[in-house]
Amino acid sequence: MVSYLVSALGIAGEAFRYQQSRMGIAALALLMAYRPARLRS
Structure with a gap:
């Protein structure tokens, strides 16, 4: 039971x-x- 909780937390x-990394890359x-574009104008 505890190990399942820990693994679920790890996956989350x-x-x-x-x-977060995807947001940072975007x-x-x-x-x-x-x-x-700003430099061109």
């Missing part, structure tokens, strides 16, 4: 970290796409 942590891509 992994999913959360993956979501924000970085948006920033890189936005900066040249």
